[in-house]
Amino acid sequence: MDRLKEISENLQQGDDKMVSELTKKAIEEKIPPKEILYKGLIAGMNKMGEKYRAHEIFLPDVLLAAKAMYGGMDILKPLFIKEGIPTIGKVIIGTVRGDLHDIGKNLVGIMLKGAGYEVIDLGNNVAPEKFIEVAKEKNAAVIGLSALLTTTMPVMKRVVELLKEEGLSDSIKVIIGGAPVSEEFAREIEADAYGYDSASAVETVKRLTRAQVCETGKGRNGESEDR
């Protein structure tokens, strides 16, 4: 069987050990890590979403698949993160209050670290006030919000409103993402940007932080931005 399909199928069966093993094998076979991630792990998880929607599987199956997803992600993580390089700005990320889905948010964090950002991950079920408090305390350039439930999307709007109320909208940018979120929703709540997936999230954060550097001539941490 095709290696990536094998990863996807074992993930759907919730076999975390097998997914780790197969991910290692795929790396040895020189399959690009991004392909392993998108065509193996994420493809498997998307299939689980479809089956869950069709009532073919139940929540415990999804939980096992999520564990298996982490089995693969833990192996891939070091390949996406360059250790020991100076950071080019701080990004606060988290899944919004009421929402426990964290796989996509964690992927965004891994990719941002790989691109050289310092990522402060607040985890899941994060209150809007917490995002603002930590962004101010850490002098962050960007807040990244993730939501996977339509019912938790309004929390994103609250974060944008709070930033406005505190007069911080110009200095701290907001990017939102997650399966039910869209470009249109980002415009509607006046977030600065929308990220379709982890790769586009990184490109968008780069664009947002470049714009800040152009305005001030300095990176958010005070260093000159010459990358």
Ligand code: B1M
């Ligand atoms: Co839940 N769940 N879940 N779930 N779950 C969904 C989201 C759902 C669509 C399934 C379905 O019905 N088909 C549905 C939501 C329906 C809706 O809101 N309209 C749903 C539901 C209903 C629920 C519960 C309510 C079920 C229940 O209890 N009855 C419950 C809610 C719990 C809660 O949060 N309060 C629940 C629970 C769970 C588990 C705990 C079992 C588990 C989560 C485990 C975990 O995260 N640790 C789970 C899972 C795994 C899923 C599905 C199957 C997969 C989500 C996932 O991890 N995808 C999901 C179905 C689906 O989305 N296909 C589903 C893989 C991940 C890599 O993709 O998160 O989309 P994603 O992230 C992508 C992009 O969206 C983007 O980049 C990532 C990489 O490409 N992205 C960003 C994400 N965040 C970003 C931020 C950015 C930029 C890009 O900038 C900051």
